[in-house]
Amino acid sequence: MNAATRATAFCAAIALFSISGCGGGSGGSADGNMAAVDEDSPEFAAMQYRQGLMHVLGYKVATLRDMAEGTIEADAGVFAKYAADTATAADMLLEGFVGMEASSTDALPGSGAFPDVWSDWDDFSQKAAELAAAADEVSAAASAPGFMVMADSAEPLGPVCGNCHRTYRQR
Ligand code: HEC
Numbered sequence: 001m002n003a004a005t006r007a008t009a010f011c012a013a014i015a016l017f018s019i020s021g022c023g024g025g026s027g028g029s030a031d032g033n034m035a036a037v038d039e040d041s042p043e044f045a046a047m048q049y050r051q052g053l054m055h056v057l058g059y060k061v062a063t064l065r066d067m068a069e070g071t072i073e074a075d076a077g078v079f080a081k082y083a084a085d086t087a088t089a090a091d092m093l094l095e096g097f098v099g100m101e102a103s104s105t106d107a108l109p110g111s112g113a114f115p116d117v118w119s120d121w122d123d124f125s126q127k128a129a130e131l132a133a134a135a136d137e138v139s140a141a142a143s144a145p146g147f148m149v150m151a152d153s154a155e156p157l158g159p160v161c162g163n164c165h166r167t168y169r170q171r
Contacts, residue, residue: 037110043103047111050096053089060086061161064138064154074149080142086157087135093128105170112170120167127164134160 038044060082067074097117102108104115117124134156141147165171 037108043100043108046096046100047103047108047113050093050113053092053096056089057086057093057161060089061154061157064157067149068151068154070151076142076147076149079149079153080139080147083135083139083142087132087139090128090132090135093131094125097124114168114170117168124164124168127160127168130163131157131160 063072064079064082064086066072067079097103097113101115101118103111104113104117105111106115137156138154141153142149
């Protein structure tokens with residue numbers, strides 16, 4: 001999402017709260033309006049938490065993939081640690097969503113979590129479990145004696161991020 005789209009989405013969301021000031025003005029108006037978001041709310045904290053966690057996952061998994069593909073130097077020890085970290089982070093994923101319906105795209109500017117996360121909770125949880133299972137599989141293989149990073153070492157992690165994002169994440 002570029003800055004302009006983000007500002008538009010923000011203003012569309014903020015309109016729900018009948019706050020004026022969106023649309024008009026020059027560059028930087030979004031910053032002024034940011035004060036309208038209650039940054040002390042549990043919903044805002046949950047959004048910050050899960051978005052941060054997603055970036056942790058993104059960094060760890062990109063590194064695993066790059067090592068497997070040989071675009072960066074493979075280090076079996078680092079690979080094993082990052083795989084274990086991915087499994088740990090996957091186990092922490094639902095904590096950023098549970099009970100936080102009011103932090104969906106419909107309710108909280110900046111959120112990329114569709115309301116379906118909560119209305120289809122069992123399926124959403126299942127997608128999180130699939131990520132955890134894939135990470136556990138990669139981690140178990142990487143912690144075996146004599147492990148060496150191979151082209152398919154990160155393969156189980158391939159589809160699991162997108163499988164959830166396709167349905168539940170607004171981009
Ligand atoms: C169970 C569902 C699910 C899985 C699995 C999942 N994500 Fe996400 N991801 C989401 C949702 C929902 C959002 C939107 C969160 C928000 O903005 O509140 C998101 C957002 C993100 C973002 C954007 C964060 C931001 O600051 O806006 C990144 C990056 C990301 N995910 C990376 C990943 C990676 C990498 C994986 C796999 C290793 C992954 N995700 C697995 C559901 C998932």
